Amino acid sequence: MLNTIIIIAAILILVILFAIFRVSSLVDVIKGDSSTKIPSSNGTQANLLLLFLIVGLVGGFYYSFGGLEDDFVLPVASKHGVITDMLFWWTMAITGVVFIVTHIFLFGFSWKYQHRKNQVAYFYPHNNKLEMIWTIIPAIVLAALVFTGWKAWMDITRESPEGSEVIEIMGYQYAWSVRYPGADNVLGGYNYLKIDATNQMGIDFSDRASFDDFIPREIHVPKGKPVRFNIRARDVIHSVYQPHFRLQMNAVPGMPTQFWFEPTKTTEEMRTETKNPDFQYELVCNKICGQGHFAMRYIIVVDELEDYKEWFKSQEPWLKQNADYLTEVPAKLREAASVVAGIESPADLAAPNGLTVSGSK
Numbered sequence: 422m423l424n425t426i427i428i429i430a431a432i433l434i435l436v437i438l439f440a441i442f443r444v445s446s447l448v449d450v451i452k453g454d455s456s457t458k459i460p461s462s463n464g465t466q467a468n469l470l471l472l473f474l475i476v477g478l479v480g481g482f483y484y485s486f487g488g489l490e491d492d493f494v495l496p497v498a499s500k501h502g503v504i505t506d507m508l509f510w511w512t513m514a515i516t517g518v519v520f521i522v523t524h525i526f527l528f529g530f531s532w533k534y535q536h537r538k539n540q541v542a543y544f545y546p547h548n549n550k551l552e553m554i555w556t557i558i559p560a561i562v563l564a565a566l567v568f569t570g571w572k573a574w575m576d577i578t579r580e581s582p583e584g585s586e587v588i589e590i591m592g593y594q595y596a597w598s599v600r601y602p603g604a605d606n607v608l609g610g611y612n613y614l615k616i617d618a619t620n621q622m623g624i625d626f627s628d629r630a631s632f633d634d635f636i637p638r639e640i641h642v643p644k645g646k647p648v649r650f651n652i653r654a655r656d657v658i659h660s661v662y663q664p665h666f667r668l669q670m671n672a673v674p675g676m677p678t679q680f681w682f683e684p685t686k687t688t689e690e691m692r693t694e695t696k697n698p699d700f701q702y703e704l705v706c707n708k709i710c711g712q713g714h715f716a717m718r719y720i721i722v723v724d725e726l727e728d729y730k731e732w733f734k735s736q737e738p739w740l741k742q743n744a745d746y747l748t749e750v751p752a753k754l755r756e757a758a759s760v761v762a763g764i765e766s767p768a769d770l771a772a773p774n775g776l777t778v779s780g781s782k
């Protein structure tokens with residue numbers, strides 16, 4: 422509503438200004454000699470250009486950086502995030518300075534060299550030195566920016582280090598499913614043909630590695646250890662986005678992607694830093710993927726390594742929680758699957774409430 426009023430007010434002001442100019446130029450015509458006299462609107466236009474420069478720069482910068490700490494620059498909580506932030510601000514500073522200087526020249530000169538009586542334009546067609554300066558300097562600066570950016574990107578997207586925590590994230594309309602490799606630290610296979618209402622991720626139980634995989638309600642990751650997300654999508658393109666980790670990677674159906682990072686602050690530490698006792702890291706979808714797009718959020722908890730290990734151990738294999746899927750395990754592996762998943766006996770099928778802790782390391 423307020424926006425509409427502002428737009429209408431701006432249009433009205435423009436209409437009024439136009440009317441004033443029209444009247445003043447008509448007055449010039451009535452007074453005669455309108456061809457030799459400089460119309461009064463000429464000076465007004467020049468002053469308006471100056472006004473536009475000042476209001477535009479001040480207003481634009483205030484609009485962009487005004488509530489900076491609150492909404493724009495979230496505290497960074499990953500190793501590579503510090504580097505990408507630095508690159509961002511260097512680029513912003515360099516292009517910002519160039520933007521301000523060129524605009525001061527653009528509008529300032531339009532004002533300074535406005536049409537005046539007896540003032541003749543200076544004929545200055547070419548200057549090789551100037552051409553060289555404003556070609557070579559920007560070329561060097563841009564090349565340096567692009568090169569440092571490229572180097573940082575190569576660093577971020579290189580293969581995850583040995584011993585990373587590997588977590589699978591699958592996007593679908595409209596939620597995330599997250600799978601951990603379980604005690605064996607190997608994610609089992611998946612197959613889209615296995616997807617059904619319960620087996621959302623299409624876990625393939627002909628693969629031994631999937632017997633101890635678990636699907637938790639929250640994502641937990643350890644502080645100070647590399648974490649690798651194996652990312653995929655089940656239907657349309659989604660995007661795995663976590664602003665505090667400066668993490669974003671598309672989830673594309675049929676084309677697995679990945680992103681690895683190292684968290685540097687636990688959820689508790691962030692609560693202290695942000696002075697918000699309810700702070701949570703959130704994984705959200707950053708592609709408008711359909712009408713339920715807004716619902717695609719998932720809590721991420723960053724733990725100290727010890728707490729993370731404990732949480733990891735306390736998780737139940739998905740197969741244990743859904744013991745009827747034992748039927749999907751090839752007959753010769755069924756025994757092994759029961760042991761690894763901690764399903765005590767076929768009786769568990771009726772009452773899947775065994776209290777044994779999952780498989781062995």
Ligand SMILES: [Cu+2]
Pocket residue numbers: 592593658659660706707708709710714717
């Ligand atoms: Cu989505």
